[in-house]
Amino acid sequence: MTESSSDKLIEVLRKAVSRTSMLAEGNDPKLDSVVRQIRQAITKGANAEEIQEVLNNAEPLLIQSDEALANRARQIRIALEELINLLERQESKRVPQNEKKQLEAQIRLHWQSSSQWPQLLKGFLTLAENTLNQAEVDPARSSFFKRLFNRNRSTSDSQKNDQDIMMQISHTLAGLMNNLSLPSHYDEDVVDLKKALLGNNNLQQLPTLLDEVISLIMIAIGKNQESLTNYLNQLNKQLASINESISSSYFSQKSLSESREGFSSTLQKQVNDTSKAVNSADDLDSLKNIINDRLSTISNTMTEYKTQMVEQEKHATQSITLLKNKVTRMEKDTVSLRSLLQEKLAQAMTDTLTDLPNRTAYQDTILPLCKVTQKTQKSLCLAVCDIDHFKKVNDTWGHLAGDKVLRLVPKQIRSVLHKADMIFRYGGEEFVIIFPNTTLAQAIERADAIRLAVAKAPFNMQGEPISISVSIGVAELHTHEEPESLFSRADKQLYLAKEAGRNKVMAHK
Numbered sequence: 001m002t003e004s005s006s007d008k009l010i011e012v013l014r015k016a017v018s019r020t021s022m023l024a025e026g027n028d029p030k031l032d033s034v035v036r037q038i039r040q041a042i043t044k045g046a047n048a049e050e051i052q053e054v055l056n057n058a059e060p061l062l063i064q065s066d067e068a069l070a071n072r073a074r075q076i077r078i079a080l081e082e083l084i085n086l087l088e089r090q091e092s093k094r095v096p097q098n099e100k101k102q103l104e105a106q107i108r109l110h111w112q113s114s115s116q117w118p119q120l121l122k123g124f125l126t127l128a129e130n131t132l133n134q135a136e137v138d139p140a141r142s143s144f145f146k147r148l149f150n151r152n153r154s155t156s157d158s159q160k161n162d163q164d165i166m167m168q169i170s171h172t173l174a175g176l177m178n179n180l181s182l183p184s185h186y187d188e189d190v191v192d193l194k195k196a197l198l199g200n201n202n203l204q205q206l207p208t209l210l211d212e213v214i215s216l217i218m219i220a221i222g223k224n225q226e227s228l229t230n231y232l233n234q235l236n237k238q239l240a241s242i243n244e245s246i247s248s249s250y251f252s253q254k255s256l257s258e259s260r261e262g263f264s265s266t267l268q269k270q271v272n273d274t275s276k277a278v279n280s281a282d283d284l285d286s287l288k289n290i291i292n293d294r295l296s297t298i299s300n301t302m303t304e305y306k307t308q309m310v311e312q313e314k315h316a317t318q319s320i321t322l323l324k325n326k327v328t329r330m331e332k333d334t335v336s337l338r339s340l341l342q343e344k345l346a347q348a349m350t351d352t353l354t355d356l357p358n359r360t361a362y363q364d365t366i367l368p369l370c371k372v373t374q375k376t377q378k379s380l381c382l383a384v385c386d387i388d389h390f391k392k393v394n395d396t397w398g399h400l401a402g403d404k405v406l407r408l409v410p411k412q413i414r415s416v417l418h419k420a421d422m423i424f425r426y427g428g429e430e431f432v433i434i435f436p437n438t439t440l441a442q443a444i445e446r447a448d449a450i451r452l453a454v455a456k457a458p459f460n461m462q463g464e465p466i467s468i469s470v471s472i473g474v475a476e477l478h479t480h481e482e483p484e485s486l487f488s489r490a491d492k493q494l495y496l497a498k499e500a501g502r503n504k505v506m507a508h509k
């Protein structure tokens, strides 16, 4: 190999290092834009379940990406190690052992990181330069590949040795091609290059072929970047949808405002930290690691938030149960209050001495009854009944004796009433009887039966029999007549009955 060939090879390797570095630096504007979008999306917030979903969705992508990367990395490592071995196999120049060991150590440490491949290639370039730039011992071996692969041999031996070494190098490089993940439109290039490598036994062709190999490696690394960009794009979309659902579900819960503020500021801090870390990231791998780390952190925050939500839901459920119990108690209280009120109302409507409905009850009853009767064109009669000379009972036998008479008289009256008839204590010794669905004749008949029942009742005071009688005035409801008028007419008949000598029934015909 000539000096210019070795220079060309060094130049090719130098170019490869430079181009690979550019690709690996992550200066792709699309990627920058994606990173910006991610920052914006995360700023708006996310919930635990959906963040978990993002991580679940992202995981296969990461695994896929990692596996492909690992395969490529293995190929690169093997290729680099073989290149070092080949460099050592040249006999005219001694490979500096310290530098070689350092480079091997670097390869062992960093071969898995694609961003380090340019550095490792650069390391190999430096090693090759330092080896080849040593003073020439044999001008015949001044070219790179001759220096590299031939030593102290005859021309034919040398040529044979060149061919053997070229075959080894070709196999090494063809193997490197096998596991490259390239877009399908490079398939033909890969096949052609492999053919060229495997069919080539001319060391002179090697720099050109190596240049092509390195170009394809760079494209593959570029594709790795592209798949990372796709992954970031997808991640960005998922984060945006998370943000949307968070905004609608989470922020609508006013009661959780406190947690929301705490959660938002925590998330904001994480996002700010992420932004800073992303800005300071100097290669794709560390960028990917940062994003994954931050997603884990955010996921933890979301889990914490979810736990808080569960706690709050628990509290809310407890509150609802308490509230339900309270309402149930209130309902019970209301029921007992209602029955108490009904009791009080009934008391208000009942005469305590006789247990009969009182005047208020009469007034509440008579109005609707009259209306229904008039509407249905039925008959209704009213009787006003007053104990005769009651004052005399009180005066003769005392007030308690009078009360006793007041309790006994309604019992006599009831004894002749029909089921639908109603009796009220209107006041003092006066009672009112309503006869629904009763004609005047029937009412007069029944009023007279009352009069007779009372008159015949065996009242006695302090063992002595006494006579009690009642006077009754009766009237029948007229069409369109008001209850007051009906009462008034019946009351007038009572007055007439009293006037007529008492113990009488008088009716307004």
Ligand SMILES: Nc1nc2c(ncn2[C@@H]2O[C@H](COP(=O)(O)OP(=O)(O)OP(=O)(O)O)[C@@H](O)[C@H]2O)c(=O)[nH]1
Pocket (backbone or CB within 6 Å): 353, 386, 387, 388, 389, 390, 391, 392, 394, 398, 399, 400, 401, 402, 403, 406, 427, 428, 429, 498, 502
């Ligand atoms: N013991 C008792 N007496 C009452 C009660 N309410 C009213 N009285 C009495 O009933 C009497 C009614 O007397 P009056 O209105 O003069 O009439 P009367 O003595 O019944 O005579 P006539 O109605 O004309 O037959 C009064 O003495 C009242 O004090 C009561 O709840 N208990």
